[in-house]
Amino acid sequence: MARDNPVRTGVQSNGEEPLPNLVTIVGRGVPSAFEVTVDGEIEAVSDDPVADTTIVSGSAVEGSIEVGVTRLRFSGELANVHLVDWSGTPAPESASTPSVHVEYNV
Template identity: 55%
Template sequence: MSSETDDNLSNLVTIVGRGVPSNYEITVDGDIELADADPLEEATVVTDHSAEGAVDTGVMRFQFSGQLANVHVVDWNGVSALESSSTPEVHIDYGASARNESDY
């Protein structure tokens, strides 16, 4: 990836697991890539405009360009964020850099 493209991925979405297996889907109107992790090791599917995977504990970070279009998180039973306290937390930072973020 070129440094020009890296500069365009200045936005950051962070998924924070709560100790319960949960699934997430992220869609943006620009490009998205997994930051600071190997998608194969994390079993994360990343396409040009979306990412999906699972998180139990820890943090998943994605750099993206454009605007966030959609975030959908569900707990291990498929219950959505508004109805379950076990779904992951989602943080969105526009103009942030994943390289400078501290761990949650």
């Protein structure tokens, strides 16, 4: 899958502060997939974001999680979050999908 923008690791390439808002996705021990879309820019916060998360474009991320935490920084407003468990059952119908926490201006 081609990327529109490179994956970044929390500090913008021009040396500015990280993007102001934070999405945290917490796995619940079941393989699950997620998609997050914002109306600004979004980037992964990770030591190895390519292995942890796939950046689809400058404003959308998709990836998978089973255990642990995935963090994404973004600007603007959160537009959409889509979560499904291993069988394709979406949240909130599945108790196995990851939990999502959104913080603005952190």
